[in-house]
Amino acid sequence: MAKILLVDDERSIRKTLTLFLEIENHKVESASNVEDALALLVNNTYDLIISDVIMSGKSGLDLLKSVRDTGLDTPVIIMTGEPTVETAVLGIQYQASDYLSKPVERHEFLRVIRRVLDVKQLVDDKKQLEIENEQYQKNLEALVENRTAALIEASAGVVSLLAKVIEYRDPYTAGHQRRVGNLAAEIALNMGLNTKQIEDVRIIGYVHDVGKIVVPSEILSKPGRISDVEMALIKEHAQAGYEMLIEAGLPKEYALAVGQHHERYNGTGYPNKLSHKDVLLESKILVVADVVEAMISHRPYRPARTLETAMEEIEQNKGILYDPDVVNACIRLLKQKNYAVDDTAHKIQITREEYN
């Protein structure tokens, strides 16, 4: 059942067509001129408008134009006893749905009405689907957004936890990871890397020695010489760190960088003796930050070395053990007046890119 507005200045035609439509269970409202029809359209919504073209006063084409001008896309069928090319052209221009010649024959009239209403139904269904689809997309995006935010927060928590875990077991190097992370981030900044890379390097630094959890604490805290067996156990921490980060669901790039943080530029590092071409830039930065921080920090079994000594070490081994670009950036940094490694615990900033 459709709600139809019928516009014709001839009462008998309005009556007949209303009868045809009502037999088909449609609800019909009628107007005898364009003004009355427009007044009805202000407060009513119709599924279809059927309008005579030639009427006293404004024509059905004027009505059609007004309807379109107000932005309504209600289907309109126009009827005329004097069909002309001009009427047909205007009808098309203002998107009339169909065109009926008068006198209107009942069977043909109802066939056209049914066809136009069927098309309207299809258009309405399509619109509804589009609305639902758009809503679904929005809901989906919101869901992904929320899940990603939750995942990032959880991951930041995991990083903080992992960063602390090793400090409990290895008090000699308490704060080492934090300072290495901050120094590595400063080197990255000095190398002109972008914010994401800088923060990634910091995070990787904060957890780079987490694999030491697999090393017996008496070895970690042993002040004297360590045996080959003990050294072999210590060396396992790089691979163990990689596996722990993967297990914890952190971005694979972090895990890889942690796994490579004892590789050396000339391929003499561990665990895989990787050539510098195969080592991540993050790891190359970490290697230098790790060495420098270790040298300039006090240890129970030896005093801290000077910044100059640390600079000599990395300069002498530039292109041998350490990446030249990283060494140059680090030396630029250390030469800054009164340079001291940043010891603050920065907020973990994992970017969304890692989860896209």
Ligand SMILES: [Fe+2]
């Ligand atoms: Fe390490």
